[in-house]
Amino acid sequence: DVKVTQSSRYLVKRTGEKVFLECVQDMDHENMFWYRQDPGLGLRLIYFSYDVKMKEKGDIPEGYSVSREKKERFSLILESASTNQTSMYLCASSATGGPLAREQFFGPGTRLTVL
Amino acid sequence: RKEVEQDPGPFNVPEGATVAFNCTYSNSASQSFFWYRQDCRKEPKLLMSVYSSGNEDGRFTAQLNRASQYISLLIRDSKLSDSATYLCVVDLIYNFNKFYFGSGTKLNVKP
Secondary structure, eight states, rough: OOEEEEEEEEEEOOTTOEEEEEESSSSSSSSEEEEETTTTEEEEEEEEEEEEOOOOOSSSTTTTTEEEEEETTTEEESOOOOOGGGHHHHHHHEOOOOOOGGGOEOOEEEEEEEO | OEEEEOOOOOOOTTTTTTTTEEEEOOTTTOEEEEEEEOOOTTTOOOEEEEETTTEEETTTTEEETTTHHHHHHHEEOOOOGGGGEEEEEEEEEEEEEEEEEEEOOOEEEOO
16 A cells, blocks of 8 residues: 655644655655645645656745655755644655556645644 | 636535536646545545546446536435545646646535
8 A cells, every 4th residue: 555654743833933844655656746735725736746856836835845855755844934834734646657547645644833 | 717616515415315516627638537535634535537438436427528628426325434525636647747636525424
């Protein structure tokens, strides 16, 4: 079974703090994604990576950065946390291939609260 | 305009009912389509892919209408365990496996 793990289920930080969210997948997937999920807005893509050291901006990259130094690990960084970054953060991974191979597997999510 | 739009619901149905959800997408270049299921406080998981000719998986039937740019999910003989949020997902293949998610339709199946 594909397993995607995230470093924390719940996190509380203060405004201005630097926040690191870690994601690890064990299926040798090329692609990894960071989303945030907010009520009524659905999942919105922050950043994704299709290879080690490669990254692409998603739809809402402002205020975030990412790092992918190893294939299995994709980190999301909030350089200076703000209250509007309070959200559920979901990491996902997928293989590269035809349509049926591109199922995205999600981690359990990190609920981040910024005070 | 959102890439993918869904009726948020909730749809409240009795056990055994048949219920259908629709989802519209804006980009005619969309190539692949999926339904994901998300239980309360859990991560989304793939329910089924949607094929051009339509496809069925047990009590679940998915349909694609490219001309009108919508996909549908039909659930027959609803079970209590079907209560969840159903996410419509569209994939632009040329865009590095980037998925567009709808905001989800909530289904409550009641005894």
